[in-house]
Amino acid sequence: MAFVRSSVLSLSLLAALSSGCKKRFDVGDNVLVEWEKNVYPAVILETQGPTKFKVHYQGYDPIWDEVVPRDRVKSHIEGTVVHPEPPQKVRAKALAAAQTNIYKIGDRVRVEWHSTMYPAVIVGIVGQERYRIHFEGYGDEWDDTVGLARIQPR
Template sequence: MTMKVSGSALLLCLTLTLGACKRQYAVGDRVLVDWEGSVYPAKILEAVSPTKYKVNFEGYDAVWDEVVSRDRIRGIAEGNVVHPEPPPKVRAKALQAAQTNLYKVGDRVRVDFHGQMYTAVITAIVGQERYRIHYEGYGPEWDETVGLSRIQPK
């Protein structure tokens, strides 16, 4: 006995099959991850299981590394990604650090970017001697988090 399958039934079957397959991510992938209600770029450090990955949120210290489920990963991060404001728990820790940090929000500094110095403004304190900076004359996609080793007073 031969069974005929219509084109639309075949397309539906193929769509359902492919929809059930979720992308597998690999160590080193740069991904977008839901963290505290916003989406942040992160790097996969370890595949803990087929559905869980340990990530480091770009620009944040290892203390904020987290094992996340695949549903929190929104896809591959491509190009420069504009970072949302730090989550409330990071801001709270940064407030403590701000009491003793060398620089304050609004300070103008020079930042080493691949061997060249660029003028920047401290826009946030994200930890002990860790700063979110904005390069003057450049768009927000170039903002980044840096430590003291890359900063010189202006």
Template sequence: MPAARAHAAALLLALALVLGGCKRQYAIGDHVLVAWEGNVYPAEVIEVLGPTKFKIHYQGYDDIWDEVVPRDRIRGLVEGNVVHPPPPPKVRSKGLQASQTNVYKIGDRVRVEWHGQMYPAVVTGIVGQERYRIHYDGYGSEWDETVGLSRIQAK
């Protein structure tokens, strides 16, 4: 009987290795969903550090939040429009500190440059030093983005 158990264990191990090897490998430029601080956020793979480690950039966030994540925090590829969850508490805290000296405040009406044209928008969040989360007037939340001071004009 011990030989049968060892054989079964070996088969289970082999099956786990085969199935584990079937996981999709991500590449630089892939748009993925990543578990971060209790929510899932859209991000881009900016560096592959090995078969199970990736450096990612969270879409709409400052580069200071880029991080190396293990494969198991990536929930899959982004498909369609993704509504961004609210920023994690540590991001909001940093934004609150920045809000003391930033030019714009939450609720300010602004015009934002997008692909060479100016669009009316409202500041909906502060995510860092002169980095703002904005919502474009007349567009869905899937168009919300984080922009720097260089793309904003006072309305």
């Protein structure tokens, strides 16, 4: 009887340890995802089975959302994350958009956030009339990607 109890305990412990090796990722989790040979912060939008996730890269237009395999999801985000430079394909699209967009990098604007206008500066161009902005007087964690509907000239 002691041998059976010991074997069951050993199997339970082994199962617990082996299941702990794989991190669990769920919808809404903030994670780091390998994208174009770098690691970017993203949020899981949906799961597509146990090995695929649809993700949205934080600070990027939804056109870059994609379904990724489990092995590209590296970890949960803990603490502050430094955003790497945008991938080449994003920079190329932004460069093309910059030729015709109304605002340019460095332009001072006012941006709507929750029905209030705040002073901001354009710090990046992410697409056709889509901008990365920095709210003046606030930390980088408040930077946002916005379209023309939320921007006014100063």
